[in-house]
Amino acid sequence: MEKDKKKFVEKIQQEVEKKEKAQKFKPTLLSQTVFLGTLGVLFIIPVIIGAYLGKWLDEKLPGYAIHWTISFIILGVILGALNVYVFIRNKI
Numbered sequence: 001m002e003k004d005k006k007k008f009v010e011k012i013q014q015e016v017e018k019k020e021k022a023q024k025f026k027p028t029l030l031s032q033t034v035f036l037g038t039l040g041v042l043f044i045i046p047v048i049i050g051a052y053l054g055k056w057l058d059e060k061l062p063g064y065a066i067h068w069t070i071s072f073i074i075l076g077v078i079l080g081a082l083n084v085y086v087f088i089r090n091k092i
Contacts (some may be wrong), residue, residue, distance in 0.1 A: 041056075042087055043080035051075030 019029030061068070 039084050039087065042083040046079040046083065047073060047076035050074075050079075 050072035051069060054066075054072035057068040057072075058064050058066055
């Protein structure tokens with residue numbers, strides 16, 4: 001019971017600290033631009049890696065045309081979206 005109370009109090013303290021920090025922080029145009037740029041990079045990198053890996057596999061395996069490329073691009077989009085979600089979730 002005591003452990004639960006301590007955990008609850010610690011969580012409340014962390015939330016209060018987050019709110020106080022958010023009130024002190026005034027986002028500037030530069031910081032917002034960097035944030036959006038980071039989101040773009042986090043999303044695009046897995047897509048590019050997937051495209052190159054898929055293209056490489058398509059060249060190595062005859063008769064597959066662009067099946068691997070399309071599959072890995074879709075996988076890259078999913079991983080990129082997951083990256084962005086996790087980044088925003090940790091940031092906020």
